[in-house]
Amino acid sequence: MITLQEFHQDFLQSILSDSESRGLMKAQSFFELVCEDLMQVGDLTNNYEMAEFIKTGCEVYGYDYDEDRKIFTLINFQFFQDDTIETLTRHHVTTKFNRLKKFASLSMAGLHNDLEETSEAYSLAFNVHRNVHNKLIDKFRLIILTDGKLTGTISRIPNESIEGIVYEHKIIDINYLYSIFMSENASGSYEIDLNIPYLEVHNQSNEYQSYLGIMDGEQLFNIYDEYGQKLLEQNVRTFLQFRGGVNKGIRNTIEFKPDMFFAYNNGITATATHVETKNGYITKITDFQIVNGGQTTSAIYAAKKNSKLDISNVSVQMKLSVVNNIEKKGEFVSSVSQYANTQNKVNKSDFFSNSPFHKEMKDYSKRIWVAAHGGSQKRTHWFYERVRGEYLNEQAYLTPAKKKQFQIENPKEQLIEKTFLAKSENSWDRKPHIVSKGAQYSFEEYANSVTNTLEKNELAITENYFKDAVARVILFRATEKIVSKASWYQNAFRAQTVAYSIALLSHSIKKRNLFLDFGRIWDEQRLPVELKEIMKVITKKIYERITNPPHGSANIAQWCKKEQCWNDIRGIEIDLILLKKLVVTTEEAKYEQKSGKKQKELENGIEIQMFVVQTDFETWVQLFGYYMSNNNFRSLTITQRDILKKYTDGKIPLPSEKQSKVLYALYQRAVKEGWEVLS
Structure with a gap:
């Protein structure tokens, strides 16, 4: 530890x-x-x-x-x-x-x-x-x-x-x-004292214990007043005031029919790590988190706080699940949160923590070496940190010698946090106004963007993508340095200047149907001199423009959060003559992208082939038996039948990549249908 x-x-x-x-x-x-x-x-x-x-x-x-x-x-x-x-x-x-x-x-x-x-x-x-x-x-x-x-x-x-x-x-x-x-980015352990009646729900699971309770409006108000967003940190939604139909309905019920609130509202679903009970009442809850019902909670709070409504007659039902294995708390809360949130539309970014994107990025960060540069004789990795503290955790149980080796191969300055990655990617994707709204808004936008991309093409996160993303991080950090050292910089609005400068560079290149050659940045692990010089010009122009907002927009930070600001900035003309050796045409970029996807398909094919060969042969025999029973065999194509039968008969000693994909698909299908391997 x-x-x-x-x-x-x-x-x-x-x-x-x-x-x-x-x-x-x-x-x-x-x-x-x-x-x-x-x-x-x-x-x-x-x-x-x-x-x-x-x-x-x-x-x-x-x-x-x-x-x-x-x-x-x-x-x-x-x-x-x-x-x-x-x-x-x-x-x-x-x-x-x-x-x-x-x-x-x-x-x-x-x-x-x-x-x-x-x-x-x-x-x-x-x-x-x-x-x-x-x-x-x-x-x-x-x-x-x-x-x-x-x-x-x-x-x-x-x-x-x-x-x-x-x-x-x-x-x-x-x-x-x-x-x-x-506590792995949880809020640390905190206890809430309260007094609510409950029923214990008996189940056979060793993972959790459930309770049904009734909380009155005043209790919920006081808890939220003290702890605020800490209660909702694992929740998949945040309160958006009374804009949506659901929230207006909650408010109307509180104001006109508070005694019917219990009947009309679904209440809250919550998790905890420990509870204390006495005489039929829950008296203390440790690590209380509302994973469904954030709107209900915030609506009750706002009804009293802002509208001065009486909430004393409001009763809220609560389903509370107490996780027994603290080490699995994060996974448990995530699952409860995902399955409990079906009442309203949930953003794709809400469950991004479980996206295959992170696995892909982690795999590439461990596998891809950075060429030695700057006189160093050591090759290194860029460490992708999906969860804050991951970098330190991986060193927890290493010997001093192994720890030193880890730090040499994964230098601290080459650590990429997911929120920082979101900032650099959104800036290049010409969304500086989103970046200016803060890390959470920026990350949500990036999560949605990545999820949409993966839905359209699961091969989108390639080795080339990883290298280009790292290159954009290098660009972002270098631009921060340029601004900090500039004689015109007045120690204010650096973050906005950086985001808008990178977005303007991206916009200027894109409108000419060109692409920046990020491969050069990756190879050199720094900005080429030409790119550095043009960023000095762009950052100065951006700073002068955003610190002189239009009349009526004196608050510069708020002005930079508006799309109107970006519409104004992207009208600035930039001379790209210095970058003529650093840009490629659309066709060249498409070829690189296509090559990356072909390489990834090959890698996936190899992984599938290894899975088939390494899976116990008896498993495939059982799978054949599954498809033979209950006329399941008739649902297969002739090719699928032929490959599965020949493999289980021993006529295909080493299946090809294509044959392995067929066998793997049949395996996955059977598992989804409920088939299990008999030990």
Whole structure:
């Protein structure tokens, strides 16, 4: 098992690698990596932004706004970046929180009037001022991020109330981040105290235990008010206010017929890792997650929070499944979530975690070597990390020598996270406005795109695709460095500048019916000089355009999220004369794509052939018997009958690739029909 110290060392190495490969300050990388983890577990929404503002007695580095719960989060940090785990002292805590409160106070008083409109701090101060004066903030949540550990002398920091607004304090230290890692991107273990009547459902399964319970509206409201998106992190839908017919129906029932809610509504389906009961009541639930019924939960919450409706007479049925094997928690929740969500349309991206895409990318990342470059004599891999922490987990039980070898062959700077891949792919796919909306929106768009592609052609994820995708990651990181080092860059809106610059390059090449030769980037593992020079030109033009939005769009971050912004940007003309040696024609690109698919078909064919040969011969004899029984043989084609009979008669000692595909298809069909091999 990975220790806290090992996790801390890897965490610092991740920050160093990220900052070097992307041209960021270490503090920026620290902020991004931690906030990404917090968003994954529901502590932040996908609206979080970095916005630095420092002056005497005042300090803030980022913010987040949960519109549903009217919670505005201000973020500060103490980044020690020391090899040993430092202690976050009481003095640190008091100072950092006081500086956040000072910023909130100044912002409410109109701080934005003294700031440059093109700065990220202006957007933050303006949003605080506007939302407070429109009574859209019920609570300020003040967060301190640190790579140290909180002093043991602080166990609880009470809330404060200033000018009618609650101030809540939260510290995210290395122990908190470690708990996220140890729970494999779940939210860590948390307990909810409640009191609801239940019936235990007896079953024969050793995997889980089920309960049926009844929760009243107030209980559900209070739980969501405290935990928010953390409850729904494994859920396949997010609440979209009262836009859809289902949500309007829920609201109408709450308002006009609350006593009929139990009869009309399907309730919620939830999972947990442990429950405590007493006298016919569930009194405590550990790791409570709503996997179906997110709309019901959020609708009840919004009915009271926004519409001030009475929810005391609302009763909600709950089906609760408690998983017994904690190690299989993720798989269990995913399955319950998938099968429970049949009431409304579910996006293809919702179950992308189970897509064959990840297996393909993982296989290629393990198999394909990067040619040695830059004087190095070692060949390396690009490590595809489907789940955060996978890179560290694979080293958990290695000997020191094997661990060193793993790190040499899989250098940290060549790690690709799925959300980062989504950003680089969406940018090249000319969707910078989607990328600007945040990691979650970007990933969902990419997941849908990949799923659509795989539905049309299962051979689409080829070795060439993997190499080109890595090349686009290299392009993205190099562009980040170009922006960070530019003399015109004012330390704001770098992410938007990068996404729009890559999208404009892609658009300019595409409209000329050309393709960028990503093979050159893959071979060299860096941007060619010509491409670097043209990106310097493009990034400057993009930055100047987005930081001067049209009248009425003073909030630059929000402007960049609109498709209208992209429509404006793609009108910029770019001279591609420098790239004449780096582009290929449509026909050349099609040939490369076709060659990649042929290669993949061959690989699949070999894998199938190996499966047939390595499967016990008795299995094929039983399969022949299955098709012979109940006239199943008549459902086969003459070719299928002939190959299956000859193989089981021993007349085909080594089946060809085509014969293997026939045998494999018959095997798969029988399994789907319920056939099982007798041991």
